[in-house]
Amino acid sequence: MAYDEEYELQAARREALPKLEVPAPFGVLPYNAARNPMSRSNSAHRVSMAMAFRATAMVPQIFHFESGGEFAVALEASLDPELYGLEVQLPPIRYPWPWNKKGYRDHYFDLRLTFDDGFRTAVYVKNGKALKREWIKAEIDAIFSCVTEDFADEAIVVNTDDYSRPYRDNLRRMWKHCQSPCEANDDILEEAAHTKNYWLLKDLVAQCPLTGAEAWQSALRLIARGRLAADMNAVFCHQSRVWLP
Incomplete structure (x- = not known):
């Protein structure tokens, strides 16, 4: 045709x-x-x-x-x-x-x-x-x-x-977990971030008394509030490099 x-x-x-x-x-x-x-x-x-x-x-x-x-x-x-x-x-x-x-x-x-x-x-x-x-x-x-x-x-x-695609994905994840705040858990993870030695997020989570899910959610909330830092242009995961701002 x-x-x-x-x-x-x-x-x-x-x-x-x-x-x-x-x-x-x-x-x-x-x-x-x-x-x-x-x-x-x-x-x-x-x-x-x-x-x-x-x-x-x-x-x-x-x-x-x-x-x-x-x-x-x-x-x-x-x-x-x-x-x-x-x-x-x-x-x-x-x-x-x-x-x-x-x-x-x-x-x-x-x-x-x-x-x-x-x-x-x-x-x-x-x-x-x-x-x-x-x-x-x-x-x-x-x-x-x-x-x-x-x-x-x-x-x-x-x-x-x-705003790269990973950056936008991270924003959505942070916003989601900020809708369910838990200051007590956030304070526990932040204290661990100030007192423990770590390089990756999984290292910080392993030294925190919270469960893996609780620590993960608190980490996203802390990054959203500028109390913990990570590379926004890489999708957050347990292999993410994290540091104190």
Whole structure:
């Protein structure tokens, strides 16, 4: 059968679908943001997750992330014990853009982090390839120049290339075990980390009175809190090199 290029082109085209609306299950707060990013994409990895913060009275709330990179940034921020609340897809900021007919564009910041002291950080998330483009650099300058004090105290750019796949896997594992804190076990493992000789995580676990599972979970929580250190770009396992920060 002859190759039909037009057929292939037609097959590649997809009908636009409405954005996914995720209903909140019982006991979970609904998604609450200015923009819904849950559209179909051939390149970006959409993520939806329920997370709880002190800003939500520790009640889980649905958060949508436009990419796996945004999700990784949010996960890492959530591990900070001083983080009070997280917001995604903020109300748009209008900034001058003379290269279109309107003369302006609107930007929805990916994340806004609020800390215990009230300090707020707006986060612009992009991959390294995009950040090298001159028009992206000009856009960032224009957007940041329009960030007012009532919106955020600072605005930062985060390069998602800094989050390798092992790094993201480790973030998910740490976040999972931080949802079940056990300060007593963490203190026991931390004391062993300060008083015993070890090189690998398995050496530390062997010298700790906790069970293997308890010590493993405590190790991930200690790394998440910066009380124990390991290579974030290598998937954590019992062969991981660990040290005191």
